[in-house]
Amino acid sequence: MHNQNSSKTVAPHWHQSIELGFLVSDNQLTFRDNNVTYHFKKGDIWIVNSRNVHASCLDTTESLFEFCLIIDYGFLKKAYPEFDQIKFNLHGKPESIKQLIAYQAIEKNLRVMIQLLQGQKNPSTKLALTGQTYLLLASLIENFSCQNSDYQNQVNDNLIDRALELINSNYMTDLNGTNLAKQLNTSLTTLNQQFNQAVQMPISKYITVIRLLNAQKELLNSDNNIDLIAINCGFSSTKSFVRNFKKWKGITPFHYRKVFH
Structure with missing residues (x-):
């Protein structure tokens, strides 16, 4: 759960994972x-498929209360081994x-989870939350899923996951596509x-996005000057x-920082 402005x-x-x-x-x-851009209002529920690029923005100055449930990929595969063959x-x-009936039941599940x-x-709270998650997942698969036409042409999960690990661990260095591809024993063309x-x-x-996200956190949660933040987050210069x-x-x-710190 989080509030957003x-x-x-x-x-x-x-x-x-799915979100x-x-x-x-x-x-x-x-x-x-x-x-694809969507405009959600009170009571709306949505799901983001595994590996879908997504972003959000609140257009007004009003505060927002959104419940966001990220269901771990490993949990999904264990609960439903054919998960890769479907999309929501x-x-x-x-x-x-x-x-609509299934949607109303899912909303009820989500409100129960918020209350919990x-x-x-x-000691039983975690068990209750897990139970609600299974109920949600079953309803989503039954009512809001279809065959994933891209299943046979999926990306190299192992390569992408290794790349993500290296980016998250080394974004503060002079990491770039060329030296990342070298570390992964692949070509830059294949990696791209x-x-x-x-x-x-x-x-x-993608590397730049990760650096910006970490720089945003540092701007809001520290008093480090801009030059130091640029260095800490792997940018080649303050100007960059x-x-x-x-x-x-x-x-x-x-x-x-002046507006939001």
């Missing part, structure tokens, strides 16, 4: 999933009666092809950091 836009990112979102508060959230299609309230998380924890297929962006852009940050957020990191 106009300063807390979520940059494009992806993960192997289930539920807008609890009475406002509107702009959400982009695999290059849920972006707000459905139209058919059958799906907000209430007093006891795999990343474009997996996350719809080249490796160099400022240019990329302004392109991302529309304002300089100096202004961003």
Whole structure:
């Protein structure tokens, strides 16, 4: 669960897990999933498929309450071994009666989970949350899934996962696509092809996104000066950091910290 305001836009990112979102508060959230833009309002539920690039932005100054459930890929594979062969299609309230009934049941499950998380924890809380997760997953598979036509042409998961580990561990260094490909014993062409297929962006852009996300955290949670943040997050210079940050957020990191720190 998290509250969000106009300063807390979520940059494009992806993960192997699936993400289930539920807008609890009475406002509107702009959400982009695999290059398609959706406008969610109170009560809307949506799901982001594994490896889909997604981002969100609150267009008003009002606070937002969103419940976000990320279901681990390993858990999914164990619970439903054919998980890679399906994909989900849920972006707000459905139209058919059958799906609407299932949708209302899912909303009830999510509200129960919110109550469990907000209430007093006891030894059975984790068990209750796990039970609700299984109920949600069963309903989603039964009512909001279809065959994944890309199943036979999937990316090299092992290569992508190893690349992600190296990026997350070494983004603060002079890491780039060329030396990353060398570390992975593959060509830059292959690495870019795999990343474009997996996350719809080249490796160099993804590295920059990770650096910007970490720089944003440091701007908000530390008093380090801009030069030091640029170094800590792997940018070649302060000028490069400022240019990329302004392109991302529309304002300089100096202004961003002044407004939101």
